[in-house]
Amino acid sequence: MSIVGGAVLYEAVRVSKSYGSVEALLDVDFALHAGEVVGLVGDNGAGKSTLVKVLSGVHAPDSGTLVLEGVERRWSSPHEALAAEIETLYQDAGLAPHLSIGANVFLGREILRPGLLGRLGFMAQRRMDKAALHELAQVGIEIQGDRRTVADLSGGQRQAVAIGRAVAWARKVLLLDEPTNHLGARQALEVLEVIRKARDRGLGVVFISHTLPHVLQVCDRIVVLRLGRVVRDAPTSVFDAESLLGTITGLLEAS
Amino acid sequence: MVTSTGAVAPAGRRPGGTARSIARSLLSNQQFMLLVALAALVAYFTARAPVFLSSGELANILTDFCSLILLGIGETYVIASGGIDLSVGSAASLSGVVGAFAMRSLLGSRQSEALVLFVGALVCVGIGLAIGLTNAALINWARLVPFVATLAMLGGAAGLAIVISNGEPIGLDPRAISLTTARLGPFSYPSLVVIAIIAACWLSLHFTRYGRYTFAIGSNEFAARAAGIDVRKHATSVYALSGALAGLTGMFLYMRLGSGAPTAGLNDELQAIAAVVIGGASLYGGVARMSGTVLGTLIITTVTSGLIISNVQANWDQVAVALLIAVAAATQALRPARKG
Numbered sequence: 118m119s120i121v122g123g124a125v126l127y128e129a130v131r132v133s134k135s136y137g138s139v140e141a142l143l144d145v146d147f148a149l150h151a152g153e154v155v156g157l158v159g160d161n162g163a164g165k166s167t168l169v170k171v172l173s174g175v176h177a178p179d180s181g182t183l184v185l186e187g188v189e190r191r192w193s194s195p196h197e198a199l200a201a202e203i204e205t206l207y208q209d210a211g212l213a214p215h216l217s218i219g220a221n222v223f224l225g226r227e228i229l230r231p232g233l234l235g236r237l238g239f240m241a242q243r244r245m246d247k248a249a250l251h252e253l254a255q256v257g258i259e260i261q262g263d264r265r266t267v268a269d270l271s272g273g274q275r276q277a278v279a280i281g282r283a284v285a286w287a288r289k290v291l292l293l294d295e296p297t298n299h300l301g302a303r304q305a306l307e308v309l310e311v312i313r314k315a316r317d318r319g320l321g322v323v324f325i326s327h328t329l330p331h332v333l334q335v336c337d338r339i340v341v342l343r344l345g346r347v348v349r350d351a352p353t354s355v356f357d358a359e360s361l362l363g364t365i366t367g368l369l370e371a372s
Numbered sequence: 373m374v375t376s377t378g379a380v381a382p383a384g385r386r387p388g389g390t391a392r393s394i395a396r397s398l399l400s401n402q403q404f405m406l407l408v409a410l411a412a413l414v415a416y417f418t419a420r421a422p423v424f425l426s427s428g429e430l431a432n433i434l435t436d437f438c439s440l441i442l443l444g445i446g447e448t449y450v451i452a453s454g455g456i457d458l459s460v461g462s463a464a465s466l467s468g469v470v471g472a473f474a475m476r477s478l479l480g481s482r483q484s485e486a487l488v489l490f491v492g493a494l495v496c497v498g499i500g501l502a503i504g505l506t507n508a509a510l511i512n513w514a515r516l517v518p519f520v521a522t523l524a525m526l527g528g529a530a531g532l533a534i535v536i537s538n539g540e541p542i543g544l545d546p547r548a549i550s551l552t553t554a555r556l557g558p559f560s561y562p563s564l565v566v567i568a569i570i571a572a573c574w575l576s577l578h579f580t581r582y583g584r585y586t587f588a589i590g591s592n593e594f595a596a597r598a599a600g601i602d603v604r605k606h607a608t609s610v611y612a613l614s615g616a617l618a619g620l621t622g623m624f625l626y627m628r629l630g631s632g633a634p635t636a637g638l639n640d641e642l643q644a645i646a647a648v649v650i651g652g653a654s655l656y657g658g659v660a661r662m663s664g665t666v667l668g669t670l671i672i673t674t675v676t677s678g679l680i681i682s683n684v685q686a687n688w689d690q691v692a693v694a695l696l697i698a699v700a701a702a703t704q705a706l707r708p709a710r711k712g
Contacts, residue, residue, distance in 0.1 A: 173598070196600035210598070213596065213658065214592060214658070215587060215590070216587060220588075221595075224595070225599030226599075238581045238582050240581055
């Protein structure tokens with residue numbers, strides 16, 4: 118299965134998942150290596166987001182297994198996958214709009230104050246605000262310091278915060294569901310650069326997008342889903358825009 | 373560097389030195405406007421009936437405040453988390469009745485007064501806690517929406533309070549009354565407890581991780597879950613807290629009336645929700661302020677007492693509270709949502 122060299126970092130083996138009578142995923146095999154960007158493409162309803170949610174622990178698969186670094190894992194919550202260093206950007210749903218940028222970046226990972234106050238749960242808010250901007254800058258996202266809520270940001274700025282949070286915390290696996298949504302053309306290219314840098318840090322990155330030129334630009338390998346099945350898994354070099362679109366729609370059966 | 377992507381300009385309007393911009397920032401500060409409204413109400417009622425500012429009347433307002441604010445505090449957490457708790461009024465009634473039974477039997481067996489009060493408070497809080505946990509189970513496991521689950525609990529607890537008390541107030545033992553009027557200087561014991569709880573809950577809601585998770589769940593439940601927060605566990609604790617505070621309110625109502633009346637908390641859930649909304653919370657979740665709830669409760673109790681003192685027919689207070697909610701909601705709609 119491995120196309121890029123090196124050991125498999127994270128793998129889904131014969132994973133199936135249905136919602137009621139809708140079979141969202143059917144016997145899907147999916148492998149991700151360290152230092153690799155894998156594109157996950159397919160039409161609406163092909164099962165991309167479902168696969169991400171299985172990989173990130175939001176949904177448990179009905180059957181099949183997940184293997185992280187050679188060890189079979191079963192996530193009972195996103196918390197467990199996060200603890201295993203699988204970081205996820207969910208499509209349009211990852212931020213709490215009423216909370217500040219710093220609160221969002223540190224959501225679920227709050228820094229507490231030292232001593233007794235910390236043991237009572239008191240947060241070191243100023244430290245988190247500062248560290249959040251620093252973390253975002255580290256992955257190449259510049260945000261001027263203030264304590265506005267995410268709801269006050271533009272769509273592109275929100276997306277930048279969401280990407281920055283995921284990239285900043287990622288240590289092994291980074292799952293990105295439509296990270297270039299809401300972004301202008303130039304901003305999207307900058308995000309692709311952030312993704313390349315994450316790969317160069319040795320992360321395994323899954324990149325979902327409807328924007329095929331982005332997929333062709335940034336991915337080392339492309340997996341095409343159609344109606345819940347993997348119909349093609351090949352290095353990016355074998356695709357051009359036309360053949361990729363043909364494979365997605367099924368008009369061009371993989372040769 | 374993704375400067376263009378992430379370039380978030382610094383806040384445009386800085387509070388300048390001019391009187392006009394100071395006035396504008398004060399006018400857009402909800403807490404300040406609530407204080408202004410409260411001061412105006414006090415001035416108005418004092419002008420109509422100078423007795424309004426007498427120490428006796430202020431003590432009455434404080435007593436009213438104490439038996440409403442705990443419901444409002446619990447409701448603040450619940451509403452911040454995107455839920456609603458309609459059961460707190462009847463939870464207070466039922467707790468007061470059960471607590472009264474417990475205290476009456478203890479008094480009968482000649483226990484010390486302090487012990488009777490202590491056990492009574494424990495029983496009340498325990499009943500409230502059980503009601504809150506039942507709400508949480510209905511919402512988080514049976515998957516009922518909070519409105520329906522707590523509406524069912526409202527009916528259930530109110531009915532149970534009447535059934536087990538036969539519709540009669542429980543207590544009215546002279547000794548029970550004597551031990552409910554103990555004071556520490558100008559403060560009754562309930563008011564001291566209330567002050568401590570307000571302080572603790574204000575800190576907890578706005579400065580601790582517990583409060584942060586509460587707002588996060590109300591703001592975007594999926595984001596909270598994806599960030600690794602155990603949403604069910606947290607929501608359960610929020611409804612349990614609301615129930616426990618309602619139970620303690622039952623004890624306060626008992627101490628105030630000298631008996632556990634099955635209808636003591638009737639309609640109090642609506643006043644509590646009104647106080648939270650007047651205080652600037654959003655019923656969609658993610659936005660609430662503890663200081664707003666305190667001010668909202670003070671405004672409601674001031675209006676209620678003021679109308680009584682000005683000899684307005686008693687039922688007008690409901691109309692007045694309705695007007696307050698309408699005004700609060702309208703001014704909220706004119707402003708962008710604020711962070712909790």
